[in-house]
Every structure is written in C-alpha cells, then in structure tokens.
Amino acid sequence: MTATPQYDVVVLGAGSGGYAAALRGAQLGLKVALIEADKVGGTCLHRGCIPTKAMLHSAEVADQVREAGKFGIGATFDGIDMAQVGAFRQGVVDRLHKGLQGLVTSRGVTLIRGHGHVVSPAAVQVGPDLVEGANLVLATGSHARSLPGVAIAGRVMTSDQALRIDWAPRQPIVLGGGVIGLEFASLWASFGARVTIVEALERLAPNEDVAISKALERAFRRRGIAFKVGARVEGVSEDGDVVTVTLSDGGRLEGDALLVAVGRGPSTAGVGFEEIGVQMDRGFVLTDPELRANVPGVWAVGDIVPGLQLAHRGFAHGIAVAERVAGLRPPPLIESGIPRVTYCDPEIASVGLTEAAARAEHGAAAVETVEYNLAGNGKSQVLATQGFVKLVRLVGGPVVGMHLLGARVGELVGEAQLIVNWEAYPEDVAELIHAHPTQDEAIGEAFLALAGKPLHAHA
Numbered sequence: 001m002t003a004t005p006q007y008d009v010v011v012l013g014a015g016s017g018g019y020a021a022a023l024r025g026a027q028l029g030l031k032v033a034l035i036e037a038d039k040v041g042g043t044c045l046h047r048g049c050i051p052t053k054a055m056l057h058s059a060e061v062a063d064q065v066r067e068a069g070k071f072g073i074g075a076t077f078d079g080i081d082m083a084q085v086g087a088f089r090q091g092v093v094d095r096l097h098k099g100l101q102g103l104v105t106s107r108g109v110t111l112i113r114g115h116g117h118v119v120s121p122a123a124v125q126v127g128p129d130l131v132e133g134a135n136l137v138l139a140t141g142s143h144a145r146s147l148p149g150v151a152i153a154g155r156v157m158t159s160d161q162a163l164r165i166d167w168a169p170r171q172p173i174v175l176g177g178g179v180i181g182l183e184f185a186s187l188w189a190s191f192g193a194r195v196t197i198v199e200a201l202e203r204l205a206p207n208e209d210v211a212i213s214k215a216l217e218r219a220f221r222r223r224g225i226a227f228k229v230g231a232r233v234e235g236v237s238e239d240g241d242v243v244t245v246t247l248s249d250g251g252r253l254e255g256d257a258l259l260v261a262v263g264r265g266p267s268t269a270g271v272g273f274e275e276i277g278v279q280m281d282r283g284f285v286l287t288d289p290e291l292r293a294n295v296p297g298v299w300a301v302g303d304i305v306p307g308l309q310l311a312h313r314g315f316a317h318g319i320a321v322a323e324r325v326a327g328l329r330p331p332p333l334i335e336s337g338i339p340r341v342t343y344c345d346p347e348i349a350s351v352g353l354t355e356a357a358a359r360a361e362h363g364a365a366a367v368e369t370v371e372y373n374l375a376g377n378g379k380s381q382v383l384a385t386q387g388f389v390k391l392v393r394l395v396g397g398p399v400v401g402m403h404l405l406g407a408r409v410g411e412l413v414g415e416a417q418l419i420v421n422w423e424a425y426p427e428d429v430a431e432l433i434h435a436h437p438t439q440d441e442a443i444g445e446a447f448l449a450l451a452g453k454p455l456h457a458h459a
C-alpha cells in the first residue's frame with residue numbers, strides 16, 4: 001500500500017512559471033506546495049523584468065529632463081544619483097514582492113523555503129523534509145550564460161550584477177545585441193555613457209524583423225550608441241579599471257565595464273531531474289505540447305522548456321499545467337502567438353511571424369506587407385518619436401505578424417496580439433475605429449493601408 005501524498009501538486013521554483021502554477025492550482029482547489037530556495041518571484045521580479053524596467057524608466061526621465069527645453073519646460077540635468085535610482089527600483093520590487101507573498105499565503109499555498117532536490121517523480125527533498133505530491137512541476141528557471149573563458153567578476157558582469165552596481169559606467173561594452181544587450185545599452189546611454197555593442201550576427205535585434213533591426217540601428221546611431229555587428233568577442237581581460245575585449249575581426253575595444261548578454265541557460269543541473277529519468281536536451285526539459293515530461297506525473301514550465309524565455313510565457317505555462325492537473329483541458333500554447341517587447345528607446349514590440357519567416361513558411365508569393373510610418377501619427381509627433389508599424393499578412397488571408405518600433409509601442413502589443421492570435425483579416429480590423437490621437441491609431445492606419453484605403457498616408 002502506498003501512502004497518500006501530502007500534496008496534489010509540488011512546484012519546484014517560485015518564479016513566474018512556478019508561482020503561476022501554484023496560485024492557479026490553489027484557485028482550482030488543489031493542495032499545493034511551492035518550494036523556493038531564494039525569494040518568491042524569481043528572476044522576473046528580483047533580477048529581470050521588473051528591476052530593469054524601473055531603471056529604464058529612470059533613464060527615460062533623464063532623457064526627458066535633458067530635452068525639457070524643447071517642450072518649453074525649464075529644467076537642468078544635474079546628473080544621475082545611482083543610490084536613488086537603486087532605491088526607486090528596489091521600492092517597486094519590494095512592493096510587488098510583498099503583494100506576491102500575500103497572494104501565496106491568502107490562496108493557501110504552502111511555501112516551503114529551501115533548496116529542493118528531486119528524489120522521485122513524486123517527492124522532493126528539502127533539507128531534512130520529504131515533500132510528496134501526486135504531481136511535480138519543475139520550474140527552476142534560468143541563469144545568465146557567459147562565454148567559455150570569460151569569468152564574471154569585477155567589471156565583467158551579467159545583468160545580475162549590472163542591475164546592482166552603484167555606479168554608472170562611462171564607457172561600457174555590451175556583448176550581445178539581443179534583448180538584454182539592447183535594454184542595458186539604451187539605459188546606460190541615457191545615463192550619459194558612450195556605449196558600444198558587439199553582436200555576432202549581422203544585425204542588432206537579430207530575432208526581430210529585418211526592418212525593425214535596420215530602423216533600430218538608425219535610432220541607436222542617432223543616440224550615439226555605437227555597435228559592431230558580425231563581430232565575435234574572442235578574449236576579455238581586465239586591468240585595473242579597464243576592460244579590454246578582442247574581437248574576431250582583429251579589432252580591440254576598451255571600456256570601463258563589460259556586460260555579457262549572450263543568452264540565458266536553463267537552471268537544471270544538480271537538482272535530480274536526470275536521476276529520475278526526465279528526458280533532457282542541453283539542460284532543457286523536453287515536454288509534450290501540454291508540458292508533460294516523459295516521466296508520468298512530472299511537468300515542466302517556463303525557461304527550462306525550450307522556446308522563448310519570457311515571464312508571460314512562464315505564467316501561461318504555469319496556469320495551463322495547474323488546469324491540466326485539475327482535469328481541465330486548456331489548449332497548448334502557440335509559441336509564435338506570444339507577444340515580445342524589448343524596452344530600449346525606441347521600444348520594439350512584435351508578435352507572430354517576421355516577413356522572412358512568413359515567406360519561408362508560406363512561400364514568398366503568399367506574403368504581403370505594409371509599413372505605416374509614425375511620422376504620420378499625431379501622438380507620435382507629440383512624443384517626438386520615430387518608428388513604424390509593419391504588418392505581415394497572407395495574400396487574401398489573415399495577418400500573421402505585426403512589428404512595431406517607437407516610444408511606448410510596448411503598450412500597443414495588446415491589440416497586435418489579438419489581431420494575430422485571432423487570425424484577423426485586414427478588412428475586419430480596418431473597420432474598427434482607433435481613438436484619436438493615440439499611437440494606436442498607427443495600427444488602424446496600417447490596416448486601412450492594407451485594405452487599400454490609407455487615410456493619413458501617401459498612396
């Protein structure tokens with residue numbers, strides 16, 4: 001006879017994916033244990049999304065103060081008070097952390113503090129305690145990767161350290177022109193630094209539509225952010241306050257800080273996953289589309305599942321797994337329908353297929369695109385921003401991708417994701433009225449153009 005497990009679900013890791021599974025599970029009446037070695041909220045709340053966005057807001061304020069005169073407001077920029085930037089950032093994190101802890105308690109989730117080690121598909125060892133559950137959700141998240149031979153120490157840092165330094169680099173080198181690299185390059189430039197980005201691929205934001213990359217590169221050039229694309233970092237050395245980077249093209253760069261932003265790896269080593277027979281690939285847990293690992297009763301969510309490493313994907317994973325455990329049948333997530341935002345200035349927002357991906361998937365002749373420039377948008381002019389909205393549709397068919405660049409366009413991704421995920425036809429969206437004057441109108445205008453009846457655009 002086997003003993004009844006203490007819990008319906010044991011969740012290992014209280015980041016975005018794990019705590020979402022725990023909260024939704026409890027909401028559905030399941031008895032849930034949530035195991036966390038550090039703080040509830042994980043990377044997103046403590047070392048990722050939230051603190052970086054707080055700092056990017058400080059950066060935006062710095063730019064606004066510098067440019068206040070342009071808008072008729074007298075203000076002088078007296079510099080960056082990094083202690084106060086940190087205090088503001090930490091205040092936001094602390095309030096959200098407190099709220100989240102309250103939610104976990106009020107939903108009746110049992111929070112178990114400590115490092116968990118999986119010892120069977122139904123049990124996790126936490127110190128002297130064995131936590132047993134009918135289902136196990138692996139949600140151990142990810143960590144910043146470095147390059148072989150590049151040690152993270154001193155002035156060579158990942159986003160973990162870069163967030164916490166109490167000084168503003170004057171001449172940082174940013175290794176990687178992906179999401180983290182672009183956000184830090186943007187914020188340090190706003191703090192007054194001369195930034196150089198080194199990206200191995202041929203363009204900044206290489207996962208985005210080519211048109212976005214090209215326009216972003218122009219915008220960064222205007223902001224004085226330097227970059228080298230198609231260049232790999234081959235060596236890094238640190239001497240006193242100077243970090244020297246040698247590049248694959250023979251070039252050398254010197255700076256006072258190096259941010260290594262070359263991607264994040266799954267945090268799955270040494271926690272017992274392989275030992276219980278979970279199938280893995282390069283540290284990622286392999287699952288079916290419903291997030292079941294190959295071992296019965298074991299599920300995986302968030303950054304340890306191959307695909308986009310985004311907090312909102314983790315939330316969606318966690319919710320879906322809890323619902324499946326409770327006997328509901330949410331549909332599997334469609335990865336290309338997940339909205340993506342990079343919070344540099346100007347912001348990038350996108351959902352669905354890039355033009356190149358749509359051509360590859362559907363054939364070049366089957367794809368039609370239109371770009372609407374924010375120069376024609378009243379609110380964009382008020383915000384003094386530049387950028388565009390690009391639509392990718394199948395000829396005679398639905399919209400399969402939307403790509404936006406410009407100040408605050410991250411806030412427009414909500415409409416974009418409805419259009420792409422509901423497989424809207426341009427003719428349908430063109431009928432919808434967009435409030436004037438908003439930047440959202442640029443989406444409306446792009447659809448009017450695609451429907452063959454542009455209003456504020458040259459034919």
Ligand code: NAD
Pocket residue numbers: 049147175176177178179180181183198199200201206231232233261262263264308309310340341342343
């Ligand atoms: P990334 O994959 O977005 O970018 C890494 C970049 O580094 C790539 O463009 C790659 O070509 C480049 N690179 C790798 N090796 C190199 C080398 N030797 N020399 C030069 N360039 C090199 O990864 P990231 O920016 O580190 O972000 C990690 C993860 O965190 C991503 O999945 C990202 O989506 C996520 N994240 C998301 C947000 C957001 O949603 N706003 C913010 C931060 C991080």
